Amino acid sequence: MSIIVQKYGGTSVGTIDRIRQVAKQIADRKALGNDMVIVVSAMGKTTDNLISMAYELTPNPDKRELDVLMATGEQVSIALLSIALNDMGYHAVSYTGHQVEIKTEGIHTKSRIVDINDGNILEELNEGKIVIVAGFQGVNEENEITTLGRGGSDTTAVALAAKLQAVCEIYTDVDGIYTIDPRLYPGAKKLEYISYEEMLEMASSGAGVMHSRSIEVAEKYKVPVLVALNTGDIPGTIIKELDNSMEKSAITGLAVNSDEAMITLNGVPHDIKIIADIFTNIASKDINIDMISQTTPVHKLVSISFTLPKTDLYQATQLLDLYKERIFTFSYESFENIVKLSVVGIGMKSQSGVAAKMFDILAQNDIAVSIITTSEIKISYVINPEDQQKAIEAVAKEFDL
Amino acid sequence: MSIIVQKYGGTSVGTIDRIRQVAKQIADRKALGNDMVIVVSAMGKTTDNLISMAYELTPNPDKRELDVLMATGEQVSIALLSIALNDMGYHAVSYTGHQVEIKTEGIHTKSRIVDINDGNILEELNEGKIVIVAGFQGVNEENEITTLGRGGSDTTAVALAAKLQAVCEIYTDVDGIYTIDPRLYPGAKKLEYISYEEMLEMASSGAGVMHSRSIEVAEKYKVPVLVALNTGDIPGTIIKELDNSMEKSAITGLAVNSDEAMITLNGVPHDIKIIADIFTNIASKDINIDMISQTTPVHKLVSISFTLPKTDLYQATQLLDLYKERIFTFSYESFENIVKLSVVGIGMKSQSGVAAKMFDILAQNDIAVSIITTSEIKISYVINPEDQQKAIEAVAKEFDL
Numbered sequence: 001m002s003i004i005v006q007k008y009g010g011t012s013v014g015t016i017d018r019i020r021q022v023a024k025q026i027a028d029r030k031a032l033g034n035d036m037v038i039v040v041s042a043m044g045k046t047t048d049n050l051i052s053m054a055y056e057l058t059p060n061p062d063k064r065e066l067d068v069l070m071a072t073g074e075q076v077s078i079a080l081l082s083i084a085l086n087d088m089g090y091h092a093v094s095y096t097g098h099q100v101e102i103k104t105e106g107i108h109t110k111s112r113i114v115d116i117n118d119g120n121i122l123e124e125l126n127e128g129k130i131v132i133v134a135g136f137q138g139v140n141e142e143n144e145i146t147t148l149g150r151g152g153s154d155t156t157a158v159a160l161a162a163k164l165q166a167v168c169e170i171y172t173d174v175d176g177i178y179t180i181d182p183r184l185y186p187g188a189k190k191l192e193y194i195s196y197e198e199m200l201e202m203a204s205s206g207a208g209v210m211h212s213r214s215i216e217v218a219e220k221y222k223v224p225v226l227v228a229l230n231t232g233d234i235p236g237t238i239i240k241e242l243d244n245s246m247e248k249s250a251i252t253g254l255a256v257n258s259d260e261a262m263i264t265l266n267g268v269p270h271d272i273k274i275i276a277d278i279f280t281n282i283a284s285k286d287i288n289i290d291m292i293s294q295t296t297p298v299h300k301l302v303s304i305s306f307t308l309p310k311t312d313l314y315q316a317t318q319l320l321d322l323y324k325e326r327i328f329t330f331s332y333e334s335f336e337n338i339v340k341l342s343v344v345g346i347g348m349k350s351q352s353g354v355a356a357k358m359f360d361i362l363a364q365n366d367i368a369v370s371i372i373t374t375s376e377i378k379i380s381y382v383i384n385p386e387d388q389q390k391a392i393e394a395v396a397k398e399f400d401l
Numbered sequence: 402m403s404i405i406v407q408k409y410g411g412t413s414v415g416t417i418d419r420i421r422q423v424a425k426q427i428a429d430r431k432a433l434g435n436d437m438v439i440v441v442s443a444m445g446k447t448t449d450n451l452i453s454m455a456y457e458l459t460p461n462p463d464k465r466e467l468d469v470l471m472a473t474g475e476q477v478s479i480a481l482l483s484i485a486l487n488d489m490g491y492h493a494v495s496y497t498g499h500q501v502e503i504k505t506e507g508i509h510t511k512s513r514i515v516d517i518n519d520g521n522i523l524e525e526l527n528e529g530k531i532v533i534v535a536g537f538q539g540v541n542e543e544n545e546i547t548t549l550g551r552g553g554s555d556t557t558a559v560a561l562a563a564k565l566q567a568v569c570e571i572y573t574d575v576d577g578i579y580t581i582d583p584r585l586y587p588g589a590k591k592l593e594y595i596s597y598e599e600m601l602e603m604a605s606s607g608a609g610v611m612h613s614r615s616i617e618v619a620e621k622y623k624v625p626v627l628v629a630l631n632t633g634d635i636p637g638t639i640i641k642e643l644d645n646s647m648e649k650s651a652i653t654g655l656a657v658n659s660d661e662a663m664i665t666l667n668g669v670p671h672d673i674k675i676i677a678d679i680f681t682n683i684a685s686k687d688i689n690i691d692m693i694s695q696t697t698p699v700h701k702l703v704s705i706s707f708t709l710p711k712t713d714l715y716q717a718t719q720l721l722d723l724y725k726e727r728i729f730t731f732s733y734e735s736f737e738n739i740v741k742l743s744v745v746g747i748g749m750k751s752q753s754g755v756a757a758k759m760f761d762i763l764a765q766n767d768i769a770v771s772i773i774t775t776s777e778i779k780i781s782y783v784i785n786p787e788d789q790q791k792a793i794e795a796v797a798k799e800f801d802l
Binding site for chain 1: 417420421451454455457458459461462463465466467469470472473476477479480481483484485487488493494495497499500544545546
């Protein structure tokens with residue numbers, strides 16, 4: 001018995017015709033003798049429409065109820081897909097997060113899966129049925145409906161595959177993972193394989209194909225994940241465990257993120273208590289800061305630069321204004337127009353000199369860099385947007401991306 | 402502790418503004434110290450839209466999945482109403498049929514409530530919360546989502562009121578129960594009270610204000626039910642137990658049903674086996690036949706007339722065509738244009754001569770009657786549509802309706 005967990009995103013089930021098309025693809029795979037478990041997202045823009053109704057009522061809707069509201073989107077999709085499959089003569093049954101039991105913990109609208117009760121699913125599969133599960137949703141200890149955050153259906157699919165020891169196939173509106181986003185660099189190559197680590201760094205660096213959390217789960221449980229176009233007829237990319245000896249190039253991919261802003265703090269006393277206080281305050285507002293770099297102290301004052309989501313910039317500057325009053329040397333500058341470029345590759349672990357080569361490329365092309373941060377398999381650079389295309393092309397050429 | 406169960410129909414929560422208005426009305430009653438349990442229907446035409454998506458896929462959608470689909474409509478309403486109340490500073494929590502546990506039995510799309518677990522609701526009320534329950538839906542023994550049939554939210558509300566020993570208030574787009582539908586007879590009077598029995602006969606005779614099943618439940622558990630306009634500021638009609646001595650008139654109301662057709666079977670052998678076979682066959686197609694009258698036999702042949710929903714007429718005639726071949730004396734006529742007029746009143750139990758008086762009125766006005774059936778508190782007549790208005794006015798005048 002070979003179980004396949006497939007996930008179809010919102011675009012893939014966006015219309016009645018597309019639902020019919022997806023049903024055909026599922027039926028074809030079922031006919032080959034596979035046990036099929038399908039995870040679906042809400043149709044097209046449904047989730048956005050539901051959220052906007054809530055915000056029409058109030059700018060601050062109750063989060064427990066927002067989850068109840070949003071969860072209806074996937075429930076519509078599972079019912080319609082199941083109706084389509086039953087109409088084709090297959091026996092399909094839909095399950096909400098509540099019915100499967102996808103147990104979650106954590107706050108509403110951002111819950112995390114802690115366990116899945118696969119008893120029902122295995123029973124249905126044994127009876128030859130196709131099981132269709134609502135993505136993005138679960139139920140907490142209080143029996144309340146919860147959701148997993150935007151992109152959460154990917155995590156539902158991977159977690160189900162982990163529990164059922166199945167392979168996982170994510171069908172979406174792109175045909176795989178590319179070395180660089182093809183919209184930014186048409187010459188980018190589609191990867192046949194990518195490691196969990198690299199995919200995670202790519203996703204968290206702005207390559208928006210999959211939700212980071214889903215890749216963390218895939219890595220933890222070693223679930224191989226195929227990412228492919230929703231027509232199902234083009235080979236996609238497989239995310240799996242790879243050792244770096246299998247890699248030829250030091251760099252697997254280049255991620256470009258234009259959704260971040262940068263703030264530079266000047267005249268900060270070189271006192272860890274003060275610095276910690278600033279960053280603790282920012283964190284307390286749920287602002288996720290990313291790259292941080294600090295200069296060496298001059299007259300016991302340092303400059304600190306960091307990046308943060310553009311959407312959080314206003315809130316952060318309001319908070320920093322308070323420090324202007326408290327610390328008379330303190331000032332800050334904010335930069336809304338920056339680009340974060342990240343080169344990712346597990347080859348970096350074994351091949352030295354990648355950072356040096358990158359400096360060389362950027363210097364040769366007159367590209368100014370504001371912040372650099374490095375991890376074991378990633379180097380990120382903050383550059384000016386006008387240098388973006390030049391940088392992408394130079395890096396792609398050098399590393400054959 | 403006085404618990405009030407209120408139900409708001411689809412029109413009452415049809416827009417974001419109306420949801421806000423309903424929230425205000427609930428808050429006003431809560432502020433008076435009542436414990437509030439609210440049942441809501443799906444917004445406006447939501448259920449119709451959901452169903453039409455299913456029928457776009459297939460003319461025969463799987464009923465288990467149709468229930469999963471339809472149940473999302475009420476889930477959207479409960480979440481939005483709860484968001485509105487929380488925004489006003491009240492602590493409201495929404496419950497799906499599944500979460501309450503509204504336990505049902507019977508087939509999908511037409512399930513019946515067998516029990517309600519009120520433990521959660523009482524706990525929430527004790528904590529001062531407003532509980533908002535999705536109408537129309539429940540869960541069966543297999544933990545599947547079920548629905549109660551069109552109008553089922555009324556039944557949810559009455560069943561909850563029965564379980565919680567509360568009063569029940571049904572808010573809708575009419576301001577009460579009238580002696581005659583005011584659209585048909587503008588001079589109709591609003592009733593202050595009506596008995597369960599009368600309301601049941603009125604509802605099953607085409608007075609569409611409330612679902613029959615909800616009145617059966619109200620009668621069984623002696624739940625007083627207020628039916629009133631959704632603005633909450635006009636006195637409505639209370640449905641409760643009444644003994645006939647409280648009634649002055651023999652007739653409480655007149656119901657008019659134009660949704661039925663009539664079939665007359667001619668040349669049927671006067672043999673109970675043959676007659677039973679015909680009606681068993683019709684019943685096996687889920688066609689609900691209503692009034693039946695049979696002539697006395699002439700040459701061992703009888704004529705039988707009966708009414709049935711217009712929507713079932715075609716299917717019934719197809720079935721009857723088979724008997725033309727089997728029984729050479731057999732023929733039938735179908736009449737799509739008929740009107741069923743029913744006079745209802747518990748006063749009939751004690752006052753004789755109502756039938757005679759009705760005959761007299763109809764005769765005086767030259768109104769031809771095709772079928773007459775009587776029950777303890779109701780007499781129904783099939784007449785021609787062109788006589789409808791004349792009949793309504795004559796009956797209304799005679800019985801002061």
